[in-house]
Amino acid sequence: MDFGTYPTLQLEHAGPALIVTVNRPEALNALAGQVVEDLTQLLLVLSELGREGQWPVRGVILTGAGEKSFVAGADIVEMNTMDAQAATEYGRKMHRVTLALEALPVPVIAAVNGFALGGGCELALACDYIYASSNARFGQPEVNLGLVPGFGGAVRLPRRVSPGMAREMIFSARPIKADEAYRIGLVNAVFDNKAALLEAAQEAVAELATKSPTAVANAKAAMSAMVGLSTVDALEVESTSFHSAFLTEDSVEGRNAFVAKRAAQFPGS
Structure with a gap:
């Protein structure tokens, strides 16, 4: 199956897993418009998985380039040039991305290395599992900008953790470390470093590949x-x-x- 090529994404077919890396390390992998467009187009391709009994991959691993960041969030520099209508459409495009992730017929594992803030946390929340490296940081800092979550955080975060904890994270904008994210049920497991994180994600997909x-x-x-x-x-x-x-x-x-x-x-x- 040809998954295509995308300016801001790196794809690696690793056994039964497809590793998708958001590749803007110079901007901490922030969700610029091109990233959103690339994710949209890739997910259209991946939605065909399993048609006519063909399963070229059995799971998708979503991660970020470099050691510092999974996805730091929305691209605020780009967003600052938008009016309210354009910003709202930006959010709706990310809604379509997150809904498409949830609709994929294979499990999606967010392998979170470093920052997963704002839109990055919201992207991870649309995945089936969240694995984290020990340096991962999760948060919804939108109120620091006079904004509210716009990519699904206010909807999905209370489903992943308790409603009270979700409110605290959103109202306070306080980022939490990987060990606290594990304690409150935001992440499934924490690993020492990015290499161990990706290895564990691939092992999880390999296990899934033995199932129907x-x-x-x-x-x-x-x-x-x-x-x-x-x-x-x-x-x-x-x-x-x-x-x-x-x-x-x-x-x-x-x-x-x-x-x-x-x-x-x-x-x-």
Whole structure:
């Protein structure tokens, strides 16, 4: 599968993983308009994963170039030239990026090295897992600029951590270190350095590659669809997802392999 080339992104196909690196280290990988456009176009390509049983990658790892920053946030220099309408459209474009990340049929791991502030934290929040290096810093500093989160932070942060902690992070603009982010449930795991971080992310994707790709995709889609629903309505989504999964060839293979006490060879359909 041809993933394309993009001015601000580096792509590396590493076994079952696609590593996507935001590559603007001179600007701490801030989300300039070109980065947003590149992410948008790449995600259009990735949305085709799994069509007709083809799974060229089983997970996406999103990280930032260099040691200092995952994504420092929105490009404030660029934003400062915008009027309110242009800034709002900038935010809506990032909404489309984050929604597309959530809609991918494969898991996405944010490998956060250094700063994940503002838009960087919001980008990580749209990923399925967040792994962090020990020097990672997370925060929503928008109130320091007289602004509020505009890329989904006020929506997703209270779903990842407690509502009270989300409010404290947004109202105070106080950045938190990796160990505190782990303690409050913002990140899944913390690693000593960037090399260990990326190694762990690749190991996670390798583990996922042993599972049924259709089942993982169905589970991700169902869990996203359940957000905000009542228990009764969410259980109906789960039932529909279970029904669809039961009809797949992966399910037939998985159940037959279990009965035969052998390893499953999932066809991916």
